[in-house]
Amino acid sequence: MSSALSGIASILTPTTLLLMLGGTVMGLIAGALPGISATMAVALLVPFTFSMPPLQGLALLGAIYMSAIYGGSFSAILINTPGTPSSIGTTFDGYPMAKQGRGWEAIIVATVGSVIGGIFGVIALAFLAPPLAKVALKFGPPEYFWVAVFGLTIIATLCSKSLVKGIMGGLLGLLIGTVGIAPIGGDVRFTFGMPALQGGVELVGTMIGLFCLPEVLAMILEGSDKRYERMDIGRRQGILWEVTKKVLAQPQNLLRSSIIGTVVGIIPGAGGSIANLVSYNEAMRASKHPEKFGTGLIDGVIATETANNATVGGGLIPLLTLGVPGTPVDAVIYAGLLIHGLQPGARLFTHFGDITYGFIFSIFVATVMMLPVGLLLGNALHKLVSQLSVRILAPSIMFLSIIGSYAIRNNIMDVWVMLACGTLGFLLKILKVDPAPVVLGLVLGPLAEQGFVQGLLIGRAQGIGYGIFFTRPVSILLIVMTVVSLVWPFVSAWSRKRREKGAGANA
Amino acid sequence: MRLRRLSVILVLLGLVALMVAHVTAATFPERAVTYLMCFDPGGESDITARLQQPYLEEALGQKVVITYKVGGGGAVGWSELVRSKPDGYLFAGCNLPHTIVQPMQRGDAGYTTDQLKRIYCFESTPCALVVRVDSPFKTLEDLLDYARKNPGAVTLGGSGSWSANHLGVIELERAAGVTLTYIPFTGSGTATPALLGGHVTGLMTYTTMAAQQRENFRILAVAAEKRSAVFPDVPTFRELGYDIVEGAYRGVSAPPGTPDEIVKILADAFDKVNRNPEFIKKMTDLAFDLEYMGPEEYTRFVEERTAYYRELLKDMDITQ
Numbered sequence: 001m002s003s004a005l006s007g008i009a010s011i012l013t014p015t016t017l018l019l020m021l022g023g024t025v026m027g028l029i030a031g032a033l034p035g036i037s038a039t040m041a042v043a044l045l046v047p048f049t050f051s052m053p054p055l056q057g058l059a060l061l062g063a064i065y066m067s068a069i070y071g072g073s074f075s076a077i078l079i080n081t082p083g084t085p086s087s088i089g090t091t092f093d094g095y096p097m098a099k100q101g102r103g104w105e106a107i108i109v110a111t112v113g114s115v116i117g118g119i120f121g122v123i124a125l126a127f128l129a130p131p132l133a134k135v136a137l138k139f140g141p142p143e144y145f146w147v148a149v150f151g152l153t154i155i156a157t158l159c160s161k162s163l164v165k166g167i168m169g170g171l172l173g174l175l176i177g178t179v180g181i182a183p184i185g186g187d188v189r190f191t192f193g194m195p196a197l198q199g200g201v202e203l204v205g206t207m208i209g210l211f212c213l214p215e216v217l218a219m220i221l222e223g224s225d226k227r228y229e230r231m232d233i234g235r236r237q238g239i240l241w242e243v244t245k246k247v248l249a250q251p252q253n254l255l256r257s258s259i260i261g262t263v264v265g266i267i268p269g270a271g272g273s274i275a276n277l278v279s280y281n282e283a284m285r286a287s288k289h290p291e292k293f294g295t296g297l298i299d300g301v302i303a304t305e306t307a308n309n310a311t312v313g314g315g316l317i318p319l320l321t322l323g324v325p326g327t328p329v330d331a332v333i334y335a336g337l338l339i340h341g342l343q344p345g346a347r348l349f350t351h352f353g354d355i356t357y358g359f360i361f362s363i364f365v366a367t368v369m370m371l372p373v374g375l376l377l378g379n380a381l382h383k384l385v386s387q388l389s390v391r392i393l394a395p396s397i398m399f400l401s402i403i404g405s406y407a408i409r410n411n412i413m414d415v416w417v418m419l420a421c422g423t424l425g426f427l428l429k430i431l432k433v434d435p436a437p438v439v440l441g442l443v444l445g446p447l448a449e450q451g452f453v454q455g456l457l458i459g460r461a462q463g464i465g466y467g468i469f470f471t472r473p474v475s476i477l478l479i480v481m482t483v484v485s486l487v488w489p490f491v492s493a494w495s496r497k498r499r500e501k502g503a504g505a506n507a
Numbered sequence: 508m509r510l511r512r513l514s515v516i517l518v519l520l521g522l523v524a525l526m527v528a529h530v531t532a533a534t535f536p537e538r539a540v541t542y543l544m545c546f547d548p549g550g551e552s553d554i555t556a557r558l559q560q561p562y563l564e565e566a567l568g569q570k571v572v573i574t575y576k577v578g579g580g581g582a583v584g585w586s587e588l589v590r591s592k593p594d595g596y597l598f599a600g601c602n603l604p605h606t607i608v609q610p611m612q613r614g615d616a617g618y619t620t621d622q623l624k625r626i627y628c629f630e631s632t633p634c635a636l637v638v639r640v641d642s643p644f645k646t647l648e649d650l651l652d653y654a655r656k657n658p659g660a661v662t663l664g665g666s667g668s669w670s671a672n673h674l675g676v677i678e679l680e681r682a683a684g685v686t687l688t689y690i691p692f693t694g695s696g697t698a699t700p701a702l703l704g705g706h707v708t709g710l711m712t713y714t715t716m717a718a719q720q721r722e723n724f725r726i727l728a729v730a731a732e733k734r735s736a737v738f739p740d741v742p743t744f745r746e747l748g749y750d751i752v753e754g755a756y757r758g759v760s761a762p763p764g765t766p767d768e769i770v771k772i773l774a775d776a777f778d779k780v781n782r783n784p785e786f787i788k789k790m791t792d793l794a795f796d797l798e799y800m801g802p803e804e805y806t807r808f809v810e811e812r813t814a815y816y817r818e819l820l821k822d823m824d825i826t827q
Contacts, residue, residue: 043548043575047557140706141690181579181613184691186668188613195586195617199578268700323719324700331549331696338719338793339554345722410576411583454690458706461662461688 007055007358011365016056020362023063024369028377030064031071034081034208035404038068038272039328046336054340055355059362061336065329066118066312066366067374069272073110073305074378077103078385079397081212085203086272086308088439089280091211092158093293093300100296103386107378108243109298110305111371113254116247117306118367120258121265121313125320126360129349132314133321136266141458142469145451146478147267148444151274153485154281155437157290160489165433173441176201183446184453196413203273203442205405205414209421210428210435212401216394217426223390240375246298253283253302261307265314271327272308273443277436279307285488291496313363320344320356535595535769539570542759543599545584547577550694551715551795552600552757555630558789559780566776579616580667581605586617593762595769598626603756607813608669611820620813624765627777628758628800628808630790632713633731634675634751635741636663637724639702642709647727647747650709651683658686664698664707667691672711675730675753677819679711682749713755714738718794730754737794756798758805767802774801 010016023045030041041064049057072083077094090110097106124132139147152170159166179190180200191197247254257279264275283303284290293300315326316333323344325331337344348356385393405418425435459468469475542560546552556573563571576584581602588599601623609616636647644650654661665672668691676689690707692698695716702710703723710716710724717726718737726741730753734743744751759777761770780786781797790797800808 039548046548047560047573050557050561137700137704140701140704181582182668183693184668186580186612186691188615193615195579195615196583198580198586198613198617199583269697318700322700322703322723324703325549325696328547331547333549334696335549335554335557339557339789341792343719345720347722409578409583410574411578450693454692454701457688457690458662461660463660 003353004357007354007356008361010055010354011059011358011362016059016362017365019056019060020063020366021369021373023060024067024366024373025377027064027067028071028074028370028374031068032074032083032381033404034075034083034212034400035204035407036068037084037204037408038065038072038086039332040408041065041068042329043332046332046339049336050339054342055358055362057336057340058333058355058359059366061333062359062363063366063369065333066309066363067370069308069312070110070114070118070305070370070374072308073114073301074107074381077106077110077301078382079212080215081397081401082207084272085207085443086276086311087304088207088273088436089276089304090301092280092304092436093295093297095215096294096296097298097301098386102296103382104379105239105243105298106301107382108240108375109247109301111374111378112244112247113257113302113305114309114374115367115371116254117258117261117309118312118370119364120306121262121310122360122364122367123313124262125313125316125363126357129317129321132262132266132317135263136268136318136322136324136326138474139267140472141451141454142472143451143474143478144269145448145455145469146475146482147270147274148448148451150478150482150485151278151444152440152448153482154277155440156486156489157281157284158436158440159434160290160493162432165431166437169428169433169435169437170441173438173443174445175441176206176438177442177445178449183450194413196411199409199411199413201417201442202405202408202411202414203439204408205418206421206442207439208401208405209418209423210425210438212397213418213422214425214429214435216397216401217422218429219390220394243298247302250299250302252286253299254306256282256286257303257306258310261310262314264307265311265326266317268318268324268326269447271315271329272311275307275311276304277440277443279303281485285485285492290492309367316360316363320348321346535772536567536569538596539572540567540595540773541597542571542573543584543588543597544573544575545577545581545599545601547694548575550696551632551713551755552602554793555757555790555795556600558786559629559777562780562783562786563776566779567773580609580670582609582613582616582618585623588760588762589618589622591762593624593764593766595761595765595773598759598761598773601625601758601760603628603758603809603812604669604671604674604816605755606760607809607816608674608820611816612669620809622763623760624763624770625802625805625809626759626761626770627774627802628756628798628805629777629781630795631754631756631798632715632795633729633735633754634671634711635714635717635729636675636679636709636711636727637702637717637720638709638727639705640723640725642725644709644727645725647742647744647749650727651685654683654685654687659688661685661709662688662690662707663709663711664690664692664701665711666695666698666713667693671753671755672713674816674819675711675751677823678730678751678753679744679749682744682751714796715794731796735794735796736791756808758798758800770802 030036072087075083076087076090080095082088094106155166260279261275318324319330730751
């Protein structure tokens with residue numbers, strides 16, 4: 001206990017706090033820029049921490065990590081481009097809000113949600129790490145397969161208006177996900193003789209292409225300088241507290257999203273990109289008015305932004321207790337720990353308690369820091385984007401899109417892929433096909449494939465073959481969740497129709 | 508007359524250019540060099556490069572910039588390397604057996620093994636066969652006995668397909684006359700929870716990972732020539748009667764056509780880093796085995812291993 005306190009005390013020094021403030025600002029900017037993901041931002045900073053005392057270095061990395069995940073919401077809300085894959089779902093309701101002149105409101109919602117989710121994850125990390133880490137180990141290949149299948153059922157909820165279009169999008173995403181070297185077996189697939197495609201199609205470039213480019217093109221075609229309806233609500237006095245109250249009035253949504261984020265973070269290999277979509281799906285299912293999702297409802301923004309920041313604390317649980325990174329960013333932090341001579345595992349909590357608890361506390365502090373820093377920066381960004389003329393805004397976004405899709409892997413092929421996806425996205429927009437299922441297929445396809453092949457290999461070795469997918473308790477739970485998720489949109493639509501009929505009859 | 512004057516000027520210019528070229532080689536590097544990483548940040552290659560960086564800057568007297576070009580098990584970066592300017596300012600971390608087996612197995616990997624101009628090989632991580640600490644298999648023989656009685660029932664996870672881990676399992680099958688089931692994962696990091704959670708019988712992993720998880724893993728054997736300094740009590744496969752030496756060897760290579768003088772300057776710098784006591788301590792603490800192969804030795808080693816893998820994979824029907 002005393003070591004924990006000394007760790008906490010060493011965080012509360014001016015140098016460390018200042019460093020963390022710098023990290024928070026950097027993380028926010030990196031997160032808001034599509035193309036610089038949280039993983040990249042942390043990786044870029046790791047070498048600078050070598051010369052620092054371990055705790056200071058870790059506090060800096062933690063601050064960047066937390067705020068980069070949050071920063072992704074800015075571009076999702078303002079220009080319909082998830083700054084990191086963790087904010088894909090934020091575009092669904094955040095961007096419509098911005099279009100209605102409620103961009104500032106959406107940013108406040110995202111900020112409050114992120115802070116609450118972040119704190120929830122950190123609390124789970126501080127007090128429940130060892131038992132929760134055991135949960136992570138229950139997930140073997142068959143469970144990963146079912147997690148991915150469950151994730152794909154989100155399409156049924158997202159695209160309940162046109163399921164066929166949703167499934168088409170999902171299949172397209174799955175197909176794009178097979179490009180490159182097969183994760184299992186190492187076969188070369190769909191590279192069309194181009195060595196650069198061996199690395200597969202990058203998620204971020206695809207996302208920029210599908211979400212952002214069509215909006216820019218639409219902006220140019222409309223040619224109007226009034227892209228956002230300027231409503232007075234955006235700048236009214238007292239709006240900050242008013243919106244915060246609206247967010248806090250949804251305790252169930254906050255709690256559910258926080259739990260989803262933490263749990264998905266704990267499962268190694270998943271992370272924020274999956275957590276935010278699962279959370280959006282569940283928020284929609286629990287809602288009394290699911291049909292309003294996607295039209296600029298704060299519920300959706302709360303769900304995604306709370307969940308993705310909760311993955312930060314969740315992902316650190318298996319890392320610190322087992323040495324198993326929960327998310328890709330954690331793998332980079334892992335290397336940072338190792339280079340500082342800190343071996344994850346039980347010893348981290350006993351022998352290096354001051355550093356470990358200090359680190360956990362620093363993430364808590366960084367999350368709280370996000371509130372003022374994020375609001376200041378978000379306000380400035382919102383003003384900038386909503387006041388710029390299309391003539392400046394459209395080429396600037398184009399420029400950032402190209403730089404961003406190149407920067408993610410220093411691969412010019414990713415720029416071509418981004419432009420191709422942009423064209424595709426524009427066509428899909430005209431055909432009124434939602435691009436979200438495409439991204440979902442791309443994220444979940446490789447996870448499903450690996451889980452399936454590994455699971456089948458293990459099943460055959462055990463002599464039960466495909467049986468392995470249906471006999472393990474966690475798998476069965478996931479199958480039940482999948483079926484419920486698949487059937488629910490139809491049940492809900494049916495009961496709504498019945499209700500409406502009933503109401504009509506009464507009147 | 509004009510033609511003669513022109514030719515004089517051309518000859519003079521040519522001489523100047525030659526001198527400049529010579530001077531360039533003598534004073535290389537004159538600006539920052541780029542150290543290309545073909546694997547994700549946080550992995551073994553990246554950790555090594557990050558530890559080398561400050562000492563390498565000292566040895567070269569220039570900044571060393573680490574950039575990433577990740578994908579295709581390293582092939583995306585390596586195919587970029589072989590198409591880059593051979594002036595020594597760009598070199599990449601190159602791993603064995605990857606840079607040998609990928610061109611064999613994929614047909615067109617975007618590069619060939621001999622296109623990579625080997626500079627220096629600085630470390631290796633031998634394969635290690637591990638089970639969970641509570642496993643009934645106390646020794647290698649326990650595990651192999653079970654595998655002999657139940658062909659294919661032992662599942663061994665590892666990092667990647669046709670990787671050192673995968674090849675290690677194939678070699679063990681051949682040497683011991685057993686059938687094992689190899690389960691490829693996307694990295695040593697993702698294979699670890701599969702063993703901790705009991706989803707596979709064991710792992711063919713690297714000594715570095717075994718060291719990180721030494722509280723949870725029991726190491727049955729190490730596929731190195733001599734016992735590892737980190738696990739002095741763990742026997743090698745050879746001691747137990749199975750002639751397996753397998754692991755990942757990490758070094759750096761330059762684009763084809765890079766002048767030998769420049770390669771030598773870089774190799775000397777890496778050699779100097781490898782002999783720095785501070786660096787040695789950091790690396791051995793993380794269970795890396797240091798290697799000291801200069802350009803000729805490294806190239807020879809690649810040729811030996813190429814012949815060996817071609818033989819090993821000959822009847823596996825994967826070579827193109």
